[in-house]
Amino acid sequence: MHELSIAEALLDQVRRHAPPGSRILSVSVEAGAGQSIEEDCLQLAWQALTRDTELGHAVLHVTTLPWTLKCNTCNRTWQSPDPLNPCPCSSSNTQASASHELHLLSIEVDNDPTPSPPELHFAAKRKHSRRPRSRTSTMKPRQRSAK
Numbered sequence: 001m002h003e004l005s006i007a008e009a010l011l012d013q014v015r016r017h018a019p020p021g022s023r024i025l026s027v028s029v030e031a032g033a034g035q036s037i038e039e040d041c042l043q044l045a046w047q048a049l050t051r052d053t054e055l056g057h058a059v060l061h062v063t064t065l066p067w068t069l070k071c072n073t074c075n076r077t078w079q080s081p082d083p084l085n086p087c088p089c090s091s092s093n094t095q096a097s098a099s100h101e102l103h104l105l106s107i108e109v110d111n112d113p114t115p116s117p118p119e120l121h122f123a124a125k126r127k128h129s130r131r132p133r134s135r136t137s138t139m140k141p142r143q144r145s146a147k
């Protein structure tokens with residue numbers, strides 16, 4: 001499976017670029033149409049590889065770059081996700097070219113290293129059910145100084 005080796009290479013790059021011990025939230029990549037990646041397959045491969053690892057929650061964002069098409073009849077060039085996209089001049093004499101590259105665009109890292117388990121929030125909520133009385137403040141009502 002083509003996508004599995006891509007996902008492996010990607011994972012390798014992510015591990016090399018991410019700060020050690022950081023929690024990675026998402027990974028964005030850009031793939032040339034020449035790679036002919038099936039995004040669904042790549043997502044599955046990514047999930048299979050990252051499952052039970054420190055990257056288990058990292059979301060993969062894939063952007064596929066379009067093909068560049070050139071019409072040999074009217075010399076028009078345009079971009080399309082479909083390499084067989086016909087030219088508006090109705091000529092089908094077109095050439096499609098695309099990048100075969102795969103770029104790691106960005107890695108989103110969670111900068112807060114301390115996890116906050118939901119149990120702590122729950123405990124804190126229950127403790128403060130009794131309100132401290134503060135009546136002294138009502139004795140001296142403040143008057144606004146009108147200017």
Ligand SMILES: [Zn+2]
Binds near residue numbers: 074087
């Ligand atoms: Zn044309």
